[in-house]
Amino acid sequence: MKSQEVRKQFLEFFKSKNHSIVASAPMVLKDDPTLMFTNAGMVPFKEYFLGNATPKNSRLTDTQKCLRVSGKHNDLEEVGKDTYHHTMFEMLGNWSFGDYFKEEAIAWAWEFLTEVVKVDKDSIYVSIFEGDESEGLERDQEAYDIWTKHIDESRIINGNKKDNFWEMGAQGPCGPCSEIHVDIRSAEEKAAVDGKSLVNMDHPLVIEIWNLVFMQYNRLANGSLTKLPSQHVDTGMGFERLCMVLQGVQSNYDTDVFTPLMREVETITSSKCGETEETDIAVRVIADHVRAVSFSIADGQLPSNTGAGYVIRRILRRAIRYGFTFLDTKEPFIYKLVSTLVNQMGDAFPELEAQKNLITNVIREEEASFLRTLDKGLILLDNVIANTSGDTVSGDKAFELYDTYGFPIDLTALILSEKNLKLDEAGFEAALKEQKDRSRAATKVETDDWNILQEDSEEEFIGYDTLEASVKITRYRKTESKKDGELYQLVFNLTPFYPEGGGQVGDKGYLETPSGEVVYIIDTKKENNLIIHLAKNLPRSTEGTFKAVVDVKQRSRTAANHTATHLLHQGLRKILGTHVEQKGSMVHSRNLRFDFSHFSKVTSEELKEVEDFVNARIRENLSLEEQRGISYDQAIQEGAIALFGEKYGDAVRTIRFGKSMELCGGTHVKNTGDIWHFKITSEGAVASGIRRIEAITSDAAKDYFTSETEAYNQVKATLKGNQDPVKAITSLLDENAALKKQVEALIKEKAQNLSGDLAKEFEDIDGVDFLAKKVDLDAGAIKDLAFKLGENKDNVFLLFGTEQNGKALLSCYISKELVASKNLNAGTVVRELGKHIQGGGGGQPFFATAGGKNPAGIDAAIVEVKNYLV
């Protein structure tokens, strides 16, 4: 069965059991501080399990793209070495939110596996939770009893808390789970060793394919468990593993999920799997990583040097490195795999198809850049080797290459071993650990437990309609970090504060108690759909009602910028073309930033057109038309623009100004006229194929024009009212350059003349042309003069003294030939004469200077210098 068919069968099966099929959520997360990527099927539904929101249907099914690069069983560095670990994988899931429980979950899982896709019943084992005394938890007898209706008792295994009790995190919903394992070994192997004994033993052919989690408890902050008011089912089946079982192969990489990519890698690199272990690993690594990276870029997460983007960069670089080392690829090639991937998965994930060009370009650019880094690193490593005595390269040096220049440590190790050198690995690890500890210490945040004042299921956001409200604090907690110090996080029953999201900054403002006490809200954020207000301190009493007031000025400026962002988006699509897609935005009160896909520089004419377009919409005084709570499908049908990589709920909000219509949760002006004016302040590239525009509106635009005009007027005034300042300045610059040259020439000439005059003053002492004199020149001129006098002569000894700003300066020049023949040294001369001017100095043997604070001593020095020659 083809993988595409497997996916379809699964979703259709659960649809027939009254589940709604939902699209995969983005792989990259935006409002969860504890997680960067969706690493399990349940992540997009966290808010439902936490009770912060309710799904439209209590039964859902989906295939979720997931990314795992760390964790106890999945280290990035291990992927590719075996046949069943991946960075990116799909998780098929069926979900019950307070609906069906163990009975149906188990029955349907069994039905799907054995009747729909027809997995051999005799290869299946299931496990149930055996109980745990320390937690006071009993064996999951209920699951056991249900399973016995489907499968022989001998195939049911007890599992411990580690394997069979699932928890979302340190706190929150949790419960026992039941795993389904499949043994796909050959008949001989099965006869030799009982499959039951290999379950959960990391055997590559006796594997867990499906985990059914029964959420029935809630883990409290103090570690104790309470029963959940309603019970949920969360299941996750590894899509690639299921394909392996159904396609009768023994490696995920031998399924049609991976084979097209792997064949393409072989073709492009002229390599062949099965020849060496290293080639096999490299091909698997590349096939796996190109998927992870492509899907991330499609979700709007580009490779970068911080945060989630850095994780993506690391994955891609690992693939490049394997190609570089084991497949001998010295040119970008991974980008060529994108079209294979799109052909294969574009149907199930339309975002891939839509973003194909961008993905290809970004990967190619990233490859080229890393190959340059490798080239530089190779040169640096050669230097390190050349400067290493003995046969061991120090860990510090290797770490410097890695940390500062991005040269991979395994490549260093490989090259050293080829040259019969050793690497001090312990030293490297120690340096790495030090760096990690430093980073951790710098970002450590201590979070206390929530203090619940009031149970309140959902916090209502009323900030679209009002900026002031009477609110109650429902819970609060304290956090402490090195950066911000102590902060309090407050949650209200309802709030007018807009939380950071959709590129828009969170609101600021204050809380006021009836007695007049004021607590400032310095920022508002969203965490798992919960709106959190940050304050430096708590009110004296957290009980009672507060007047919550949003900072109007910041909000209205931000709203103007946000609406302008929509108009800019519209203008760019109109003027540059509909290939323009939003790739990120940052809306502050001060300015706005808009990143979008476009493959060449935006010309200044185009920028002006865009600016004019936006300003025309502003002058049209378009009113805000807002729709709340309409369905996603309907919004799209009406022409609203949705963003890739954004997670949308079932009910969405649309914002329309004239012909601009977007799905958006942000705050906007009532009328485009409120923006006053729109002005682009910069345009540039942020990555291959991504441009960034920064712009300002309203007050900021006015201030901008005021100050620019003022500066311009000053320029004009300085130019005495010249009508064409640009021309005037250009000619001034030209003139200035010409004058500089003239002055230079004159100074040379002057030095020439002066040296001519001074040459007449030379005193012949024992065949040496000697001159000691006080002159009125600066240090540079004296140097010039001395070299000029010494030119074409080999017997010159000069000492010049000068007084500059109350300080004394002595300069001594001695022809190189004299230095050698008479064993003289200008450095020694000035150092010794320096005592007369209460200073010191030095230089080279043939030219040296000394400075001091006693100008009166210059004459004495000039007299004494003769002693060096007689």
Added chain:
RNA sequence: GGGGGAUUAGCUCAGUUGGCUAGAGCGUUUGACUGGCAGUCAAAAGGCCACCAGUUCGAAUCUGGUAUUCUCCA
């Protein structure tokens, strides 16, 4: 968010413990050789050594800050 680098001619980069009036290759311009091109040879132009402070007799070089950029960690 926390570290570590880098920034020198149009481009790619050297520049040792602070000290020769800052160099190379490529490119540009000019000239010579050649019937023309390619090429070879010769010469020239091209630098606020990122910016701002500081230390020093003296800073491309050392210190602090700013900007840009690369890189590692979180």
